[in-house]
Structures are given as structure tokens and as C-alpha cells.
Amino acid sequence: MAARPKTVCRKVACGALLDTPGYCARHAKLKVGWNRSHGDKSSAERGYGWEWQKLRSRILSRDVGLCKIKRPGCTFVAREVDHIIGKEQARSRGWTDEQIDAESNLQSACTRCHTAKTQEEG
Template sequence: MRAGTVCSVHGCPNLTPCPTHPPRQRWDRSTRGQSLPVDWRKLRGVVLARDRGVCQLRLPGCTVRASHVDHIRPHAFGGSDDIENLAAACPNCHDEKTKTEARLGRERAAALRRGEHWTYPGDHR
């Protein structure tokens, strides 16, 4: 029997599979735990091929090589799983965009609690 490997998280003494740090990439669920479309693996492959494996976000810290697929307009703000709403992204850009979208979500929630109107950036309604 082969011995397990040590968890990849620095300083964690657990062997894999680590109960504290599960694997990061799962293609059947989003990072927020929402179910992805049944054909997500295929759709992801099509988007990465269409964008030639190059990050389309190009934010500061971009590594250029894409391994993630981003919803241009997130589900939380009315986005869909249509291929036109998907773009290849490097992990750094995808993480930064996700953080920005989380901040926007908090701002939207606060505005709605105050009874204010809120629109997604770029919407001109």
C-alpha cells in the first residue's frame, strides 16, 4: 500500500485527502457551491479553446495562461451560463474578479437595506 502525501497547504500536517483542505478545483460545482450546468466540462473546454487558453480579463497580476472559466456577468447579478457570458481567465484574474463581485454584492445588499436603487456596474437603466 502506498503512503499518502502531505497536504499541499503550507504547515498542514494532514495526509491527503486532507479533511481540513479539500481539493480546490471541482468542475461540477461553482466556488460558491451552486450547481453548474450538466454540460459544464464540455462548455468549459469550448470556452478555453475559443479563447485559445489566454486570459480575457488581463487584470494586474495576470499570468495570461487561462485555466478557469469566468461568468462575465455573474449569476448573482443576472448572468447566465450561455457561452457569450463566459470567458477564459487565469487563476489570479479570476480570484480578483470574484473578490470584486463579492464586494459589489455586499454594496448591493447594503443599498437595498437602505431602500436605495442599485444597478450592476455598466447597466444604464
């Protein structure tokens, strides 16, 4: 019986040859299909648990699901909630967690506007 041909690692541009289809040892962590963007912390561990989800829903309802940031390229349909004064900046001002998550410091945002604002703040 003929030997099976080797396959290339599924990671783009890796080129490692394998006996079975999949990822090489260097890229084995990609087998999961997704990686958390904030280390190994879940959204709840980062402060976005059930209470935040209820608050988020209230803010989206209050703003009628419309983006309040309205930058160029805005899609207008809000699916996210943004801290007007970002958490890091608010903490540097001495704000408490209650002040940071106060409804007056939250606004509805479309993904495009929220991403752009967050990148500027970072």
C-alpha cells in the same frame, strides 16, 4: 516501562496535549485533509457538472487558452472560465440559467484575474 510523552495537536497554535499524535477533538475535522469551500456541496450540486465541464472546455478552446480579463499581474494562461456578468447579478436582472451560462457571457481567465474579479463582485 516509561510512559510515552504527550504530543501537541497538529493544528497550528492550538497547543492541546494528546496521548497520540494527531488532532484534538476540537480540530478532528481537519483529519480529512481538505474541506469543501462551498459548504458540503459538490461542484455538480452547485451547477458545475458534466455539461458545465464540456462548456468550460469549449470556452477555453475558443479563447485559445488565454486570459481575457488581463488585470495587472495577469499570468495570461487561462485555466478557468468566468461569467462576465456574475451569476448573482444576472439573477437579480431576471436572467435565466441558459442566459447566465450562454457562451457570450463566458470568458477564459487566469486564476489570479478570476480571483480578483470574483472578490470585487462579492
